[in-house]
Every structure is written in C-alpha cells, then in structure tokens.
Amino acid sequence: MVVADRNLSSIESDIEQTRARLASTIDQLAYRTSPKTIAKREVNSIKGFFVDANGPRTDNIIKVAGGVVGFVVVFSLIRKIAK
Numbered sequence: 299m300v301v302a303d304r305n306l307s308s309i310e311s312d313i314e315q316t317r318a319r320l321a322s323t324i325d326q327l328a329y330r331t332s333p334k335t336i337a338k339r340e341v342n343s344i345k346g347f348f349v350d351a352n353g354p355r356t357d358n359i360i361k362v363a364g365g366v367v368g369f370v371v372v373f374s375l376i377r378k379i380a381k
Contacts, residue, residue: 348362
C-alpha cells in the first residue's frame with residue numbers, strides 16, 4: 299500500500315468529514331426506522347389508496363366496502379349454520 303505525503307491536518311480533516319457523513323447517515327436511519335415515521339408513512343400510503351389529487355377514489359372505496367360487506371355476510375352465515 300502506497301502512503302501519499304499527507305500532513306496531519308489533512309488526515310484530521312478527512313476523519314472529521316467521514317465522521318460527519320457517518321453521523322448524518324445514522325440520523326437518517328434512525329429517522330426512517332422510528333415507529334412514528336413508519337406509522338405516518340403507512341397512513342399516507344393508505345390515504346393515497348382512497349384519495350388522490352382529484353378527490354376520493356370511489357372505485358377503491360367501493361371495492362373495500364364490498365369486501366367488508368361480503369366478509370360480514372359470510373361470517374353471519376357461518377355463525378347461523380354453526381348454531
């Protein structure tokens with residue numbers, strides 16, 4: 299390994315820059331993985347499924363409502379048959 303002619307101040311400067319980049323990366327990772335940030339991201343994702351820039355997305359709302367109604371009907375039938 300070839301060592302270039304470097305003085306102490308340039309080495310210290312490189313170490314400080316590396317330390318600053320590492321600290322920034324750790325801060326970003328901590329922010330991205332915090333439960334509050336993850337929850338906010340998921341809520342925004344779900345909102346995006348039902349609402350866009352033009353207003354409510356009725357097609358997706360109808361699909362989900364139909365699925366819920368279907369589930370309730372099937373669950374009710376199963377309970378009625380099991381009695």
